[in-house]
Amino acid sequence: MTTRDIVFTAVGAVTALSALLSVTTKQVVHAALWLLVCLGSLAGAYLVLGQELVGLVQLLVYVGAIVVLVLFALMLTRAPIGPHAEIDTPWWQRLVGALLGAATTALLASLLLPLFSGATADLDTPTTTTPRVAQAVFGTWVWPFELLSVLLLVSLIGAFAVSRLVLHRDGGDGARHPGTVSAGARSDGRG
Amino acid sequence: MIHLSLPAALSALLAGIGVYGVLARRNAVLVLIGVELILNAANLLLVTAGSRPGAPLSAGPVLTLFVITIAAAEITVALAIILVMFRRTGHIDLTAVPDLTDDEPDEPDDPDDPDDAGDPGDAEDPRAADRDGHPRDATREPAAAGEALA
Numbered sequence: 001m002t003t004r005d006i007v008f009t010a011v012g013a014v015t016a017l018s019a020l021l022s023v024t025t026k027q028v029v030h031a032a033l034w035l036l037v038c039l040g041s042l043a044g045a046y047l048v049l050g051q052e053l054v055g056l057v058q059l060l061v062y063v064g065a066i067v068v069l070v071l072f073a074l075m076l077t078r079a080p081i082g083p084h085a086e087i088d089t090p091w092w093q094r095l096v097g098a099l100l101g102a103a104t105t106a107l108l109a110s111l112l113l114p115l116f117s118g119a120t121a122d123l124d125t126p127t128t129t130t131p132r133v134a135q136a137v138f139g140t141w142v143w144p145f146e147l148l149s150v151l152l153l154v155s156l157i158g159a160f161a162v163s164r165l166v167l168h169r170d171g172g173d174g175a176r177h178p179g180t181v182s183a184g185a186r187s188d189g190r191g
Numbered sequence: 192m193i194h195l196s197l198p199a200a201l202s203a204l205l206a207g208i209g210v211y212g213v214l215a216r217r218n219a220v221l222v223l224i225g226v227e228l229i230l231n232a233a234n235l236l237l238v239t240a241g242s243r244p245g246a247p248l249s250a251g252p253v254l255t256l257f258v259i260t261i262a263a264a265e266i267t268v269a270l271a272i273i274l275v276m277f278r279r280t281g282h283i284d285l286t287a288v289p290d291l292t293d294d295e296p297d298e299p300d301d302p303d304d305p306d307d308a309g310d311p312g313d314a315e316d317p318r319a320a321d322r323d324g325h326p327r328d329a330t331r332e333p334a335a336a337g338e339a340l341a
Contacts, residue, residue, distance in 0.1 A: 004193040012201040019205055019228050023212030027223065035224050042231055051238050054259075055253045058234075061259050066227065066266050073220050075269040077277045087218040089286060097214030105207030112199040114238070119195040121242040129252065136249035139255070148260045155264035157329060159271035 004123060008048045014041040028079040028087055031072070036067045050123040053130045198239040205232035217285040219273045221268060230262050 015038050022034035039062040048053035080086075088094060103114055207227055212225025233256045241251010277283050 002192050002194075005197060008197050010192060012235040016201060016204050016208070019208045022224055023208055023215065023221075023228070028218060030314050031221050031224055035227065038228070039231065042235065044341065045198065045201070045235065046238055049193065049238055049242050051242065051252050051255075054234075054238055054255050057256055057259055061263055062227075062231075066263060067272055069266055070220060070224065073273060076274055077220065077283050079218075079220075086284070087216060087221055089215055089217055094211075097211045100214060101207040101209075101211030103207075104210045108203035108206055110202060112203055113196055116195040116199040116239065119243055120192050121195055121244065122192055123242070124192060129249070133249050133252045133256075136253050140248050141253050141257075144257060148257055152260060152264050155267050159267040161266065162271040163274055165275050 005023045011041050011044045011048060015045060026083040026085060026087065027081075028074055028084060031082065032067060032074055032135055035070065036063055039063050039067065050121065051129060051133075052131050052177060195239050195243065198235055202232045202236040202239065205229075205235065217284050217286050219276065219285050220270075223269055223273075227262065227266070229271060230258060234258050 018034045018037040018041065022031045024037055025031050025034060039058065043055040043058040043063065046052075046058060089097070196250030209225045209230075209232060212228055213222055214225075216222045216225065235254045237251045237258065239251075240246065241249065241255070273283055280287070
């Protein structure tokens with residue numbers, strides 16, 4: 001048990017606990033906030049594993065952008081404040097979900113733990129992996145990298161196009177006043 | 192020095208929690224949170240495998256960066272779809288029975304609606320033409336027809 005092992009155990013416990021809370025809490029906004037804690041502490045885990053660049057990108061993209069997007073989506077869909085039982089499936093379905101989740105964990109652990117048993121990474125020499133990662137990104141992986149930038153552009157345009165979709169039905173309100181379908185659907189989604 | 196079985200175990204744990212999150216939630220945004228947890232389990236496994244001595248081409252961290260980018264693209268499109276779903280149905284409950292019927296311009300008359308039956312201007316109403324199955328102007332959007340009505 002080295003120092004890094006202990007630090008990783010602590011950070012990993014925070015990660016696993018906050019992940020568990022983010023999928024079990026009854027409050028919608030708390031789920032997103034626990035996800036924030038989970039992703040942030042996972043960035044810490046990447047730092048402990050010696051990948052500073054990945055940890056910082058995780059902080060920037062996941063914590064800074066994706067969780068904020070999720071929070072915005074919760075606000076735009078009128079997430080209820082306070083405990084709300086309607087966000088979960090019935091108990092038997094949750095039981096099956098828990099069994100399947102435990103089975104996934106058991107399967108992956110039974111595969112990965114023998115694979116990584118005894119494997120160690122020597123991270124104590126004072127080197128940084130960032131120059132090697134940068135050379136690999138702009139050398140070996142340059143075409144996937146460029147394709148990913150195209151993918152980001154396409155997904156942005158696609159998200160914009162999808163969110164501009166006007167679907168001409170929301171209850172009876174829009175049908176009676178067809179001119180206000182889009183505005184009505186946007187302003188009072190519940191009719 | 193760090194033993195790599197610890198991050199591998201955490202990765203397996205995160206994947207299981209993510210599967211539970213996908214299966215146990217009805218709110219579409221919270222299902223996406225479960226998907227994010229699964230993606231992060233994959234990322235952690237990539238970083239773990241990449242930090243083994245002798246991993247070629249820096250594949251672990253580079254592929255992790257790529258997966259993070261793909262996750263950003265995925266969640267953008269997914270949230271746009273969820274917002275459209277909310278505007279159309281008024282909720283984002285994934286277990287609700289989906290209403291997949293086509294938009295029908297001839298919806299049945301509502302007896303509670305005072306301005307629906309016995310409307311004197313019914314013959315001139317473009318919706319009346321729709322009701323007979325012969326739309327006056329097939330190329331017009333219903334919204335445009337409504338503006339003409341107003």
